[in-house]
Each structure stands twice: as C-alpha cells, then as structure tokens.
Amino acid sequence: MNRAATPTPGALPDHDEPAGGVTAVTRALQLLEAFGMHDQRLSLAELTRRSGMHKTTALRLLRTLAHSGYVVQRDDGEWRLGPAAGWLGARYQAAFDVNNVVEPMLRELTQATGESAAFYVREGSIRTCLMRVEGPQPIRHHARMGSALPLDKGSPGRVILAFSGEPGALYEEIRQRGYHFSIGEREKGVATVSAPVFGLNWRLLGSVCISGPADRLPKNKLLRHARTIIKAANQLSYALAGSSTPQTPKVVSAWHP
Template structure:
C-alpha cells in the first residue's frame, strides 16, 4: 500500500467576513532600511562631507553598522566616498529630487514668480509644499545680499512653526487659532519662530478647483526683516501669490 501526503485543507473563512489584511503601509517598517536612511538624514543640515565617526554619531549608530549600511548606499549611488575616506551624498538623491519636483510640474511658473519676489523684497524666496507631517522647499531663489538666509531646495522642515508651515496647515485642515487667523488674513508672518534670528512671510498658492498647491514666501535675517518690514512685504507676497495662482488656474 502506498501512502499519500495530503495537505490539510485550510479552514473555511466565514461568509461575509473579509480576509484579514496586514497593517497599513505607513505602519510597516524595516529597521535596516530606516537605519540606512538615518545616514542620509545626517546631511540634512547642508554638511558636505562627514567622516565615518561623524556619520555614525549623527545617525546614532555604531561605526561598524554605519560602515556596512554606507556600503549598500554607495552601491546604489546614495552616498559616495572620497579618496580621503570622508562620505558625501551621491548622485541618486539629486536624480530623485529632480523626479520629485517634476511630479509637481510647477517649475516654469514658480521660478519666475520667485525671481520677481526676490527682486521686489531683496530677501530669499521659496515655494513650499506639504509632504505628510513636514514641509519641503520645492523651489528657492537666493537673496542677492551677502547676508541672507540659506535654504536648499529639497530641505525638509517641520509643520508646526514658520510662516509657510502655517499657510500649508491652514489650508489643509489645520484647526489651531493661528491657522484660522491665516485663513482669515490670507497671509502668515513668522518672527523668530523657527529660528530666533530669522523671519518669514508667506501666502497660499491655489490651483484649479481651489486646491492648495503650496506656499510662496520670503525669509531673511531679523536684522532686516523685523515686524515693520514684514508688514511692508506682506502685500507684495500676497500679490505675487495671487498672480501665480491665476497663472496656475486658481
């Protein structure tokens, strides 16, 4: 007699009850991937080169762990290592950043608006979009002045402080009193809020069907951009934001 291996039948699922699904994508995590990403975040303040010790310290990892993860990031172009042994960002983040901006398809309209805004105010101009619980500087135009606020395109900042943050929150469901005030005024001013030495003014930019596209604004050192100067610049920022909104179908 020959015996057969018969697989036991799977238990029948009750009718009317959907199959259990896994956790939402945002809740699914891979520790090794997150540790690798902390190495990239170590450069978020604009630092160009980091030694292995500096990299591991900023990421909160053992040097041996950082070394292994850095090797994988180098192979995929996220990091590069110079002859002296220091690490820097590789070409892949730049390529992905270009694809990210291309996804918004706003450059041809936003960049000229930033140029005009900087020419009229003398301060650094920026266009910010909301990305989850943070804001991203999608486009920027530097001030021509030697002392100016330096913000890199692609820089990620919090949504709980700063003029552009208040604008983005105000028109995407923000419920705090500051958000209601921004909705009423159509403008946000931040004096020493994100950084005690800087100030900013921002206004919303809308697209078709009144959809918020981002926040257009200027920022600079408080030695120039104080309360009275911010009040003077507010109508200029609003005017450029409204013109850009009309250009984009808002």
C-alpha cells in the same frame, strides 16, 4: 567637511526598532541624511558618529546603497552621495515644476522686495523648503533647501495649516486675510510673511514666503510686502492650477487688508 555636525535627529541605536517601519531602511536613510549641504564627502567614522550606528552596521548599509548608486566610495575610503541621490532629488523637484514656474516667480519676488524668497510644501507633519532664492542684502536669513521644519512655527507653516483646514481662531484669521506674518516665532530675529499656493484642482500645494532679519522687516514693512506676496502666490497658483473653477479658494485674486 563639517566635523562638528551633530548626530542625525531621531537616529536609531542599532537595537531599536521603529514602530511600523523596517529597521534596515530607516538606518539606510539616516546615513543619507547624515550628509549636510556642504559635505562633499564623509569618512566612515564620521557617518558612524552622526548616525549613531556601529561601524559594521553602517559599512554594510553603505555598501548596499552603493550597489544602487545612492552613495559612492572614493579611492581614499571616504563616502560621497551618488548619482541616484541627485536623480531622486531632481525628480522630486520636477513634480512641482520648479525650474519652469516656481523658481522664476521666486526671483521676481526677491527683486520686488529685496529679500530672500522660498517655497515650502507639506510633508506629513512637517514643511520642507523645496526652492529658495537668496536676496541681494549682505545680511539675510539663510534657510537650507530640503530643511524639515515645523508646521506650527513660522508663517510658511501656519499658512499651510490654515489652508489645510486647521481649526482655531488664528487659522480662521489667516484664511480670511489670505496671508500671515511672523516675527521671531521659529527663529529669534527672523521675520517672514507668507501666502498659500494652490495646484491641480485647486488643492493646496504649499506656501511662498519672504524672510529676513526682523530689524529690517518690522510689522509695518511686512504688511506692506503682504500684497506683493499674495500677488506672487496667486500668479503661481493660476500657472499651476489653470483657470478659475468652483473649487477656486476665495483668497485667490483677492486682497484682504
């Protein structure tokens, strides 16, 4: 159990009302989000601390979530995520055909580059790591699946913004060359290179990237990997979107050195 975890970002005190939202639903989601990737179970006290709620409020919401199977109370009184939470995540991943298409592509990309590979999708004003395959290197960059990250920091988000039509010289350059790389933009010492992935009707689906320590991935090496990234992104786009149509973006099947 990670007792040192910080409270959930954006946690609402019991008296606050989110604009345009339902307080009880927001607080219930904060309790679910309080569970980290390595938390098999959490005590009520820890859930209360991480969510910033009063004990009675948290307990009432946990019991409500338990009725629908999103959390389960253990015999020792601690709480763990329930089967409904896992099923919800599985359905979310299934919408992107992760197991059949995305994950094999990421594994091939990892083998080709020797670095970790990830697939990001846009969720409103953030990007989410939907799937990740770790590279073989003993020292590598770790990005948690499900992490909510900014769109305007790091190459995966910049690519998503560019092919979503974001104005500006930088984004026009990304659209022209079909990829983007960054070194230390979101996280010090981390380098990434990314390309866009398109889905049904050739609408932007997300971005695929590789990442690793900046001292192992200097600019010249990122540029060499860019061709491999574009090839993988294009193959994934054709697998998800089908054959070319008038709506097919120019970046697909094109290389812009």
